[in-house]
Amino acid sequence: MHRTRIKICGLTREEDVRAAVNAGADAIGFVFYPPSPRFVPFERAAQLARLIPPFVTTVGLFVEPGRNFVETALQSVPLQVLQFHGDETEADCLGFGLPYIKAARMRQGLDLLKYAASFPGAQGLLLDAFVEGYGGGGETFDWSLIPDRLPMPLILSGGLNAANVGEAVRRVQPWAVDVSSGVESAKGIKDAALITDFVAGVEHAHG
């Protein structure tokens, strides 16, 4: 099995970026959705991004942004991947000169293969629990809803933590896992020990 990549999302503080990088995170996500308690203004995200070394990917997360909003983010923050969480179409996600990840809010009745087919340009599909407020809700979803084969890399998220991520990796075998609440002491405040435990949980899943 390949090494499962790890994305830590919703960072707002320098010490949390350092903790994530030191623990071995492959990607750091900044939430650019103003209603979120994890929202970071672009200038702040730019400061935090300076702490991210080469080969750790900087991801900007959006929910149905206007094109100007994304373009302004890109002028300020050195993002490498865009992540869209709302009801965007493929056309809304393209044309920024960066790869994008599309989130699917998992629930009974969602035809995930059809959904994935409507985002042929996506670099990956992030499967998250269907929660009020779009994401970062700390809730798992029924992993048996995930089809055996998806046409693009799968990023598993939604309610992951150090206690369940090992089982998630073994059962789902995603390309990557994404966590926010499970490594927090409060919304937007990460906990270095929880991050370390989470990364260890992924690594132990590989035996």
Ligand SMILES: O=C(O)c1ccccc1NCC(=O)[C@H](O)[C@H](O)COP(=O)(O)O
């Ligand atoms: O984190 C947020 O506040 C957020 C707001 C709006 C859309 C998405 C959001 N987070 C998305 C993420 O990437 C989370 O890491 C993912 O939903 C998993 O969250 P959690 O269940 O808390 O681990």
